[in-house]
Structure formats: structure tokens, C-alpha cells
Amino acid sequence: MKKFNLIPVSLFGLVVANGCFAxxxxxxxxxxxxxxxxxxxxxxxxxxxxxxxxxxxxxxxxxxxxxxxxxxxxxxxxxxxxxxxxxxxxxxxxxxxxxxxxxxxxxxxxxxxxxxxxxxxxxxxxxxxxxxxxxxxxxxxxTQSTAMPKLARYIKDAVKAKTVAIVWVNNDFGKGGRDSMTKALEAQGIKVAADVSTDPGQVDFSAAVLKVKQSNADAAFVYTNEEESARALREFRKQGYAKPIIGETTLTGQKVIELAGDAANGAVAHVGLTVDAPxxxxxxxxxxxxxxxxxxxxxxxxxxxxxxxxxxxxxxxxxxxxxxxxxxxxxxxxxxxxxxxxxxxxxxxxxxxxxxxESFLVKVEGGKQVVTATLPPVSPIQ
Amino acid sequence: MSKTQRIALVIGLVLYAVLPQFLKSYGVYLMTLLCVYLMAAFGLNLIVGYAGQMSIGQAAFYGIGAYVAAILMTKMGISFWFALPIAAIACFVVGLALGFPALRVQHHYLAFATLGFNVLVFLVMRNEEDLTGGTFGISNIPRPSIFGYSLDGALPFFYFAFVSVILLAAVLWWLLRSPWGRAFAALRDNPIRAESTGVNITAYTLLAFAIGAACAGIGGVYLAALVNFIEPGQFSLSVSLLMLLAVIVGGSGRFFGPVLGSIVVVLLPEWLRFLQDWYLAIFGFAVIVLMVYLPGGLLSLGDRFKSGGGTR
Amino acid sequence: MVDLVQLIISGTATGAIYALCALGFTLLWQASGTINFAQGEFVMVPAFLMLFFINTAGLPMWVAFLLTCLVAMVLLGYTFKRAMVDPLIRHGVIPLVIATLGLSIGVKQLVKAGVTAQAQPFNSIFPDGLLSLGALKVSYMDVGTLVLAGLIVISLQTFLNRTVTGRAMQAVAQNTDSARVLGINVARMVLYTFLINAVLSVVAALLVTPTYLAKFDMGESIGLKAFYAAIIGGFNQTRGALLGGVLVGVLENLTGAYISPAYKEGVALMLFLVVIIFKPEGLLGKTEERKV
CATH class of the missing domain: 3.40.50.2300 (Response regulator)
Known part of the structure; x- marks a missing residue:
């Protein structure tokens, strides 16, 4: 899977080549x-x-x-x-x-x-x-500040959730998403029932998923990187979580679906780009x-x-x-x-x-991303 | 040190000082990084090579030094020149506090204690966001200026770090040749006799551990200033493991062992970039071969051909 | 209350996997004085071997498992002992520890460079879903893990206590010299220990990889936990490894749920440090007599 690029760069190879952009x-x-x-x-x-x-x-x-x-x-x-x-x-x-x-x-x-x-x-x-x-x-x-309001609207209108549990990864990406999402949910009048932080590279999501279940929220919003998303989805499945699992682009990526297998089925996400778009x-x-x-x-x-x-x-x-x-x-x-x-x-x-x-709403069905809706740009492109 | 060795040392230092003049900023960065890494590695050699203890937590002290300095400099506006001794003393004290109970019980348990300590320190760095910035780390760490002369540029900072590491090495060299340092030789060569002549093994070992920790702390301060940014990943357990291997590969217990080992770990991967991930794979297996055939490290190679301690 | 019980059960299941690794770890220590810092990679390698047998060779799970056991016994058992431990142990513990650190890095990077840097899926041998016991809901995976790990541990204990070979191995573990005087083939008994460690690692891989995903660095975390478990329980006691493993697993779960998910590892880690400093022989261990 990995390609080699053979660029033997020695310290001497770093010697200055003067002049500006050729x-x-x-x-x-x-x-x-x-x-x-x-x-x-x-x-x-x-x-x-x-x-x-x-x-x-x-x-x-x-x-x-x-x-x-x-x-x-x-x-x-x-x-x-x-x-x-x-x-x-x-x-x-x-x-x-x-x-x-x-x-x-x-x-x-x-x-x-x-x-x-x-x-x-x-x-x-x-x-x-x-x-x-x-x-x-x-x-x-x-940017998350564009994506999250789109998603929050969907959670209100289509999922009709009153409360949401947020599972996020504690790095710049996750924290930014969680902050944007919390704001966007509040704007829609949706309550954050649980705010669960997880580590980058975390392997065991049992405690996180349990916290989500305890919160009794109407839906779970999962915002972590690819591998962690797969592990989280597997844990949700393992613990028999039956409510909607919603995410952003990373939740339904190809690699996530491959890693999570059946456990990815049913997950819904807002994605900026997907190869399954029409x-x-x-x-x-x-x-x-x-x-x-x-x-x-x-x-x-x-x-x-x-x-x-x-x-x-x-x-x-x-x-x-x-x-x-x-x-x-x-x-x-x-x-x-x-x-x-x-x-x-x-x-x-x-x-x-x-x-x-434009962006898309997708749902994982039978191990495949299915585009369920195409959302217009925030402001029409002239 | 024999005369030829002295000449070789001077030539090496001069070459190292001149080379960056011909390099672009990335090359200078790497050479500075080697100096910084060496500060911690010299300290580790004191613990591993001279006091005969395994420490698997040098990166924790490297990190404590970096974080103490970064917090003092960015959040409290304290100058580098005050942050440096504070960070070093902090590491020294923490080293004593960790080493004392661990060494009291059983000597090789210091290895386990440092391992656990490293993981714990990592967790604190990552989770105490108010203090350490969590996974976001601390950015915009300033570089110092000396007598009004700013060390912001890549080359000035390189020379600053280069001179600093030489000073640190000189202090350690002197320390190891003082009566205190000689006790170590006695300890290492014959612990039972040394103890009978009144050398307090535990006290000496503990002090060596704490001084080694302080060296790592000093290295950490320079690292923070070099990169201008620190985050917990720079001080994880695997960093400690690699540093330990570097010291042993170079030749632990030999003064210049860490230099060779650090070059293998910091500079060589850049030279052999075309090997990519295979580099560390080869390195890992080479360590095994080295342990079987040359447990004294690369620098002990010379002893195979001639008798006498050489640079010891 | 139900939550607490559930957390303890799933923690015990995770802990049982740690215990398998820790068990191998202590066995190696007892029989040969080996501290194996590549123990985590001993779990990672079988995971990839099994994936190879399943995906590339197209074999069914159980065949892949048995084949992996065989390969692991040769590679991680016999070869590891002959090529690394035997030539190094004469020099004392430290060179061997350093060499296993080298092995850990070497193997990890080899998989990363030669196989893949990305995580690979690995199917569980147990079905998804929950088993309901009244209000209590336990996943099949946790139950299956507990049962399988339990079976392995019980049969290992039976082997060690009830068979001639097992007792001979214990005799070697307790005192190599007197075992030799008794006419026990020490070298062979030590080799058996290495083979057992390899098999325990394969079982751990089978159980843990569905959750961790197969990845070159998956061994870092499990190796560390096994290490905590072995020290907490008692470095020279097989029962200690079991207790340590379960304790680490349960503490992690409880800390994650009730104190802070960010410090999930923290409490087990504190216990580890406290044990090292105040009770270095471990909770169940006896004072070390071995001359290192």
C-alpha cells in the first residue's frame, strides 16, 4: 500500500542552492x-x-x-x-x-x-x-464552523432529537468540532446530554459508550479520527446501542467502514466529499x-x-x-x-x-456509503 | 585521553561548528536538535553507564524541563535565563523524590519506577489542559537573547546550543574526575569492596540519577526554545526507550558514547532517508546483534583491537 | 449498581486478556530470568499472521489460529530463545532487556514498512450483541473472552500442577540448580515455557485484535498493561499475573467511568508505582531470592 519515493537526501544534499524560485x-x-x-x-x-x-x-x-x-x-x-x-x-x-x-x-x-x-x-x-x-x-x-450548523439542522429536522451525547477526540480537530457542534446544537435548541472526551489513538471505548448509554440521549454524535471511529462503532455495536449514531465526514470514511465492518451500518454523516456522490x-x-x-x-x-x-x-x-x-x-x-x-x-x-x-448526507447501508441528500452551499456560488 | 584522541575531538568540534554555515535551515535545525538531544543523553549516560541503573524515563525529565520553561516563559513572561535553572532544579528535585524510594527497595526497580513515571507524566501533560495546553501543546515559545543579541535565527541558536552542550559536557567531565566521580569507578568495578571502604552506594546512585535528570531538564528547555512548540507526544515512553538505546548503542559508560548513539538516532535517519521505515527496523535488529557481539556499544569496538580503557 | 456490575464484568474480560500476556511474561521470568519488553509485539505479530492465513491464504479461522500457534511457537518461542535469550542471558539481565527493546522496535517497524502502516480489521470469533441476565446486559464478546481466557488459565494451571512435566517446569522456575540435581532436563523445561508464552500470546491476539484492530503499534498498549499486571500481581507468581491483569482491567474501566476518561490508565498506573515502591514483590509475590 505504501509507495517508496527514493530521494536520497544527505546533509550535503541540503547545501544551499542560491537564487530564488526557478x-x-x-x-x-x-x-x-x-x-x-x-x-x-x-x-x-x-x-x-x-x-x-x-x-x-x-x-x-x-x-x-x-x-x-x-x-x-x-x-x-x-x-x-x-x-x-x-x-x-x-x-x-x-x-x-x-x-x-x-x-x-x-x-x-x-x-x-x-x-x-x-x-x-x-x-x-x-x-x-x-x-x-x-x-x-x-x-x-x-471548516467545522460551516459543517456543524448543517449537521445540527439535520439532527433537529430529520432525527428529531431533543438531546445528543457527544463523543469527541481530545485533539485540535476533535475539540474544535465539539465546540462548533455544541454551539450549533444550542442554536437549534438541542441539549447536550453527555460530553465524552476520548484520547487520540484510544483503543478501548467501553467506558465512553457506556457513558453515552447512561445519558439516555436521543442520538449520539461521534467526532473522532478514522481508526478511533471504527473502534467506537464496534463498541457501540458490541454494547447493543440502538439509537442513531451521527457524525461528520470521518465517521463514514471508507477505511472506517472497512475496519468497523457491520458495526458501521446505520451510521449517518454529513460529508464534504464522497466518491458515492452522483x-x-x-x-x-x-x-x-x-x-x-x-x-x-x-x-x-x-x-x-x-x-x-x-x-x-x-x-x-x-x-x-x-x-x-x-x-x-x-x-x-x-x-x-x-x-x-x-x-x-x-x-x-x-x-x-x-x-x-455542495455537501452530502450519507448513510452506511450494507457496508456502503449511500448518499441520502445533497445539501446546497451555504451561499450560492455565483 | 590520549593525544590523538584530543586532536580528533578538536577536529570534530571544529567541523561541527563550521558545517552549518553550508546548510539550509532544515539541516541547521537537525544539527541543533542533536546538541539538544545530547544534553539529555549525556545525563542518561551518567545514570546508565556510570551508576549502572536502567532509566526508562529520561523523556519524562526532558518533558518536565521543557514544560516548566515553556510555562514560565509564555504564561508568566519569565526570561529564559531564569527558566533554565528553575527547570533544571525542578528535575533534580523530582529525580530525588522518585529515585529515593525506588532505590531504597531494590536496585533494578528504578527501571520500572521510571517507566511508570514516564507514562504518568505523559498523562498529566496531556490532560491538565489549563496548565500544559493538553494535546494542543504550548506554542510561541520564545528563543532567548544574550547581552541584547537575539538568538532567534537558526544559526545563532545553533551556536548557542552548541556552546551550551560543550559546557554541560565539560561540567560532567570534571564531575566524573572529581573524588566523587572516582567513587563511581570504584563502584562499577567492585561494588562490594567499594561499599566496605565506606562508599554509600545508594546515596551515590541517587545523586547520579538526579543529576542525570537535571541534564535532561536542561535539554528540555533548549528543545522548547528550538522548536518553539511542545506537546506531550515529544515526551512519550517511546522517546525514552529510543534514548536509552541510543546511549547503549553508542557505548554506555564511555564519555563519548552518547554522542555516537545520538548521531545514529537523530542524524543518520536523515542521511538514510531513502530507507524510510526500514531504518528503524534495521536499527532495532542491529541493537540485538550488538548486544550479542558487542554489549559495550560501538565505542567498545576500539578495545577489541587494543588493550586499555581508551576514553573511559 | 447495574452499571457498576457491568463495568466490572467488561473490565474483567479486558483484564483477562492482559492476564494472558502477563502470565507469559512471568513464566519467562521465572524459568529463565528474561524480562521481555517485546511482549506486546508478541501479540501483534500473531494478529498479522492470522490475518495473512485468513485473507491471503483463504483459510478458515480455526485453521489459521492453529497454524499461527505453530508458527508462533517456532518464531516467538524457539527462535526467540535460541537466537536471543540463550546467547544473552549469560551477560545478565540488562543486555537482554536492551535486546528485547531492540526487538520490539525492529518488529514494529518491520511490520510498518513491510506490511502496512494502517490498521486492519480483524473479526471477532464471538457474535455481536448482548446477553441479558435480568437488568444486566453483557456482550457475547466479553462472556466469550472470559470463558476462553478462563479455560486457558485453568488448563495451564492443571498442566503445571498435575503433570510430571508441569511440575518439573515449576521446579526449574523455583531453583534451577536443585532441579538439575534432581535430574530434570532444565533446558527442555525452559524451552517449554517459551513455547507456552508464544501460544498465550496468540490467544491474546485472537481476543484483543477485534477491539484494538491489527496495527503495527497495537502491542505498545497491551505490552505495557501486561507489564503493569505482572508487577502489580507479583513478578514471580503465576497467580499474581492473573490478579494483576484483572485488577488493571477493572480499575481502568471504573476510573474511565467514574473519575475521568482521560486518566483511565491513571489509577492502575498509580497502583503500579505504589507496588514498586512499597511492595516490590507484588501483591501476591514472595520476596525475590533469585540472584540477578
């Missing part, structure tokens, strides 16, 4: 991705998505006639490693940096790309990433990804893939390779799927680097 030769793009550690599932998918897009773009002649040279580096899901590698990406004069996917790592590493004025795409969803006035940060997925360009992506990697992409694969196409679209709009101009042009930009099918859905970036587009 205007000839391949375009260096660096991926800071979680290829091991707790974020391995998310990071590997994101990386594979980027690689697929790069392969296609290069096969079609590259960007502005220049090939992309993509290098991925493993952050080991550790923020300090991500930060150090971000320095390395800056050293290598990356045009754009993709990742990290994990919010916790990104918040730490983005200081380096900001200082070097290099646009940095993240797969992270934590609300605070784009609230710090960093003009070089862009998302490939929704759009033809997403179907096409699904096929290409499966042909390349022999498995089904999750949302992170789509984030990496579409993010790379955003890079292509905006660079072509700017007309030259200029990191600063790129960042300026992306703020407020709209990219349409009919012009660039690789962005998968019409997408609009706001002044903070947050994005807006």
Missing part, C-alpha cells in the same frame, strides 16, 4: 503528510489523491507547460516533525505545500510556510486554522483512483486530488509561477467543475481561505 524545470511541490502514526489513514489517502492529480496533470502537459515534481514527506502525525519538515519544504523552494492533514500538525507547521510566503493547503477542518489571519492558508475541506466527474475520479490504487478513496483522497487541481486552475489564471500572486488570486476565487473537472465540485474560496461548495 523559472525553469519542474515545479517543486511538497506534501507534508501523515504516512504513519495516528493519522496514517488520512495522510496516505490525501497523499495518494495528490499523486494521482499530479500524474494526470503531468500527462496532460503540466501547468503552464511545466511538469510538477511532487515530493511527499512523512510527518509521522507529530506536530514538531511537521514543523521541521515544513522548514525543509521551504528550503527546497516549494511552490505550494500540500498538508498536513491533521489540524494539530497544521497549526504548528503553517508558521513556517507563512514566513516563507508559500501557499499551504490543509486537509484539516479545525475552525481556528483560518481564524488567525494567515493569508497563505487554504482549505481542501469545510456527479459524473466524481464517478470518473472514483474509477481512476481505484484503477491506480486498487481501493476506494475516502474524502481525504478527494481533498488532495481536488486541492492539486485548484493549484493548476489558479496558477493558470495568474499566468505565471508566483507564490504570492497565487495566494492573492485564490482569495475570493470561484472554480467551476465544468472548466476544471478535477476540482470535482464548483468551489468558492473566501477571504480567509475557507471554501464553500
Amino acid at each position: 523559472q525553469q524545470g519542474p515545479i517543486p511541490i511538497v506534501g507534508l503528510v501523515e504516512l504513519s502514526g495516528t493519522g496514517a489513514t488520512a495522510g496516505t489517502n490525501f497523499d495518494n489523491g495528490v499523486k494521482l492529480a499530479v500524474k494526470e496533470i503531468n500527462a496532460a502537459g503540466g501547468i503552464l507547460g511545466r511538469k510538477i515534481q511532487y515530493t511527499s514527506m512523512d510527518t509521522q502525525s507529530a506536530p514538531q516533525t511537521a514543523k521541521a519538515l515544513a522548514q525543509k519544504a521551504v528550503d527546497e523552494k516549494a511552490y505550494v505545500v500540500m498538508g498536513p492533514v491533521f489540524s494539530g500538525s497544521f497549526i504548528v507547521s503553517m508558521a513556517e510556510t507563512k514566513r516563507a510566503e508559500i501557499p499551504n493547503f490543509t486537509g484539516g477542518e479545525a475552525a481556528n486554522i483560518t481564524q488567525q489571519g494567515n493569508p497563505y492558508v487554504f482549505r481542501t475541506s469545510f 456527479q459524473p466527474q466524481i464517478k470518473a475520479f472514483d474509477q481512476k483512483f481505484q484503477a491506480e490504487y486498487k481501493y476506494k478513496s475516502d474524502h481525504n483522497g478527494m481533498k488532495g486530488y481536488s486541492g492539486m487541481y485548484v493549484v493548476k486552475a489558479i496558477t493558470e489564471k495568474v499566468g505565471k509561477l508566483d507564490s504570492k500572486e497565487f495566494a492573492k488570486a485564490l482569495h475570493g476565487a470561484t472554480i467551476r467543475a465544468k472548466d476544471y473537472p478535477g476540482v470535482l465540485l464548483d468551489v468558492h474560496f473566501d477571504a480567509n481561505g475557507d471554501l464553500d461548495r
